[in-house]
Amino acid sequence: MEILTYEYRGGRPVASPPPSVLVGVVGSGNLEVLVEPAPLGGLCRVEVQTAAVGFGATWQAVLDDVFARHPLADVRISINDVGATPAVVGLRLDQALDAFAGGAQP
Amino acid sequence: MTSYYEDSARGRLAGLLDPGSLTEILPPTERVVSPHLRQLDTPAAFDDGIVVGEGRLAGRRVLVAAQEGGFMGGAVGEVHGAKLTGLLERALDTRPDGVLLLVESGGVRLHEANAGLIAVSEVMRAVLAVRASGIPVIVLDGGTFGCFGGMGIVSRLCDAVVMSEEGRLGLSGPEVIETTMGVEEFDSRDRALVWRTVGGKHRYLLGEAATLVEDDVSAFRAAALALLDHKPDVSLSALEAEHAALASRLERFGDCRDALDIWERLGVEEPERLPILDTADFLATVCDRRA
Numbered sequence: 001m002e003i004l005t006y007e008y009r010g011g012r013p014v015a016s017p018p019p020s021v022l023v024g025v026v027g028s029g030n031l032e033v034l035v036e037p038a039p040l041g042g043l044c045r046v047e048v049q050t051a052a053v054g055f056g057a058t059w060q061a062v063l064d065d066v067f068a069r070h071p072l073a074d075v076r077i078s079i080n081d082v083g084a085t086p087a088v089v090g091l092r093l094d095q096a097l098d099a100f101a102g103g104a105q106p
Numbered sequence: 107m108t109s110y111y112e113d114s115a116r117g118r119l120a121g122l123l124d125p126g127s128l129t130e131i132l133p134p135t136e137r138v139v140s141p142h143l144r145q146l147d148t149p150a151a152f153d154d155g156i157v158v159g160e161g162r163l164a165g166r167r168v169l170v171a172a173q174e175g176g177f178m179g180g181a182v183g184e185v186h187g188a189k190l191t192g193l194l195e196r197a198l199d200t201r202p203d204g205v206l207l208l209v210e211s212g213g214v215r216l217h218e219a220n221a222g223l224i225a226v227s228e229v230m231r232a233v234l235a236v237r238a239s240g241i242p243v244i245v246l247d248g249g250t251f252g253c254f255g256g257m258g259i260v261s262r263l264c265d266a267v268v269m270s271e272e273g274r275l276g277l278s279g280p281e282v283i284e285t286t287m288g289v290e291e292f293d294s295r296d297r298a299l300v301w302r303t304v305g306g307k308h309r310y311l312l313g314e315a316a317t318l319v320e321d322d323v324s325a326f327r328a329a330a331l332a333l334l335d336h337k338p339d340v341s342l343s344a345l346e347a348e349h350a351a352l353a354s355r356l357e358r359f360g361d362c363r364d365a366l367d368i369w370e371r372l373g374v375e376e377p378e379r380l381p382i383l384d385t386a387d388f389l390a391t392v393c394d395r396r397a
Contacts, residue, residue, distance in 0.1 A: 001147040020135045025114060025176035026151040034134050034152055049149050080149045 002053045006063050008044040011071035013037075014101050023096045031081040031089060033096040038076035050081035062086045063093075070097040108323045110248040111272045115157050115172035118208055121323035122246075122330070123161035123170065130159040131196075132189060140183050142218045151177045154185040158193040160202070164331050169197050172208035175251030181215035182256055187225020194232035197241050204242045204334045207264065212279060213255015226256030233263045237338040242266070244333045246326050247273040247315075252304070254279040265338050266316035268329040269306035271385060275314065276304040302365040302381055307388060311372060312355070312397050320385045355397055372397060 017037040024032045038045070046063055070093075077093070084092070108121050119128055132138050134152030143150040155177035161170055171193050173180040182190070190207075197205050214222035233243050243264040247253045252274030253261050261267055261275060269275065278286070280294035280303075293299060302308055310318040316333065319325035362368045369377035372395045383391060 001149060020133070022116070022134045022152070025174055026149055026155075026178075027176040030176065032134075032151060036135060051149050078152070080151060082149055 002048075002050050002056070004048040004050065004056055004059055006046040006048075006060065008046075008063075008067045008071075009042060009073075011042070011044050011067070011073035011075075013042075013074040014072060017075075017100060021096050021099045023099065024092045026080045026082055028082050029084055029088065031079055031084040031092055033092050034078040035096045035100045036076045036078075038074060040074050040076065042073045044072050044075050044077070046077045046079065048079045048081060050079075050083070052081070052083040058086055059089075062089050066090060066093045066097070069094065070101070072097065072101070075100070107320075109321050110246075110270060110323050110326050111250055111321050113323060114176065115155075115174035115208065115210070118246075118249075118323055118326075119157060119159075119161070119170060119172050122206070122208070122327045123163060123168075124165065127162040128159050128170070129161065130157060131193065132158065138185055138189075140185050140218065142183065142221065146217055148217065154183060154189065155180060156186045156189050158189045160200075163204075163206070163327065163334070166203040166331070166334055167200075168334070169193055169200070169202050169205045170208065171206070173210045173249075173257070175210035175249050178215055178217075179251050180209075180211035180249070180257070181213060182211060182222050182226050182229070183215040183218040184221035184225055186215070187222065187229055191225070191228045191232045194229065194236050194243070197236045198239055201239075202241065204244055204330075205236060206244050206246060206330055207261070208246045208249075209253045209257050209261055210247075210249030210251050211253060211255065211257035212251060213257060223256070226260065229256075229260050230263055233260060234340070237263075237265060238340050240338060242334060242336050242338055244268065244330055244336075246330060247275055248306070248319075248321060248326060249273070252276070252279065254282075262314065265336055266333045267309070267314060268317045268319060268326060268333070269309055269315040270319055270321040270326075271301075271306045271388075272321050273306040273309075273315075274301070274304040275306075275309050280304070298381060307380060308365050308368075311369065311392060311395070313351075318385060318389060358397070368397075
């Protein structure tokens, strides 16, 4: 297992965020994404625990794209991953962050 | 119509309970995760694969637990089992109208070995305590991973099991039987054999499932609601009657090699057609043929 942390600046906070959003399941080829508002001084912090070791650069690339689509601030994103492909990771994060910005649990 | 089989644990609860009525206990944000999986360098789930909480079913107050089969096959680890036991013990204090267990589990989580085994035995003890206090414990079984091992035993300790045709209920799962006894004994890849041996229709015919419903979350909801008024009978005479029924069942069907033989002996005409009937036709066909 590998633990990876990424931080992004320059996003905007969601006006009235839900207490949390959870999507996905910790199963093979899948991942669980928990999104919570957090007082991080404008940061968006992503913490990844993944069963697939050695894919830090791939995570960086996928998360860069996700942050470009969802430039959020003061948000903590926690991920438990069991070898999801980059496409699945991107879709799950879109699902979670859409729900977070829309204020509703999917 | 929402498929119960394909839905997640959280999706099932959302469709089962009155909208917005679920108050989750130890939600994912609390991060009460398995201490064992980290030692094994394995990703944990924030809810350890089970949702527990309080909610309303058509206004009635219920406690609910839903196992997520997608996480380690719904297997019971230390935290997972403690959440289930804690929920059942809470029923003794808060006296709800019933406890609903949305079971989807392969049994004990082998990664956690003895802790998981102890957890399952604590769940069993708690189920019996809740029933003894007069509160019904109802199992819903229609998930992708079925209900086996320790949770199979737990389910049969409860007041009633609601199943869909897709649900499976047993002690050792098909793969376990094949691995230990050989493929000649049980071919776990023979889907038709698996379902007619441990599937919902057979469990309903044997009387182990109280209700057989369509694979639809709202059908499970209606069945669970109907069973809330079923008051547990854990008197000695009821237990003795159950033992006598099991003994006579063994005498009646013990030499059968296949579920088809049992169905034939129950007086079902053309038993080989039962697996292809839809739920309504099946129920109409077997209404006076259950063991």
